[in-house]
Amino acid sequence: MQNSKLKQIQQESEKIKKLPIHTDYISVQNFFNVRIQKVYDCLILEKEELNVIKKNFANLLTNYGDKTGYEASNTGIRIIDFFPYQHSTTAEQFYIAKSWMQNVLERIKNLSDKSIVFIFSYDNQTLTVRFHQKRDGEFWLADPNS
Secondary structure, three states: OOOOHHHHHHHHOOOOOOOOOOOOOOHHHHHOOOOOEEOOOEEEEEEOOOOHHHHHHHHHHHOOOOHHHHHHHHOEHHHHHHOOOOOOOOHHHHHHHHHHHHHHHOHHHHHHOOOOEEEEEEEOOOOEEEEEEEEOOOOOOOOOOO
């Protein structure tokens, strides 16, 4: 974690022993079963079947820079969107996000053999989680080696 505020959120989440979530089964099911599709070697979150032809995909990549940019831009979830009545702290959202990350890693085993990079962002009590496959020569936002 590079950002000091996110590091603090992570540390606060480690103190949580049991998350006080009171929600319905459908919300939990929707959260853990977000559809993950593979489109031209990119993993994306999608609500419905996506038909992208190769020519259109090449045009999409120019908008995002590369496959990593496309992937990271299309895998973001906000925890509060799935649990809108929880009023969870950011640390609680981070705690929930860690479970979601494990779920994603398990679900994409058959879709990719690449390492997965998870990105957390924080904005006004809202935590967003994104991911992308690690590709040689590609990175999103900042080179992790710099």
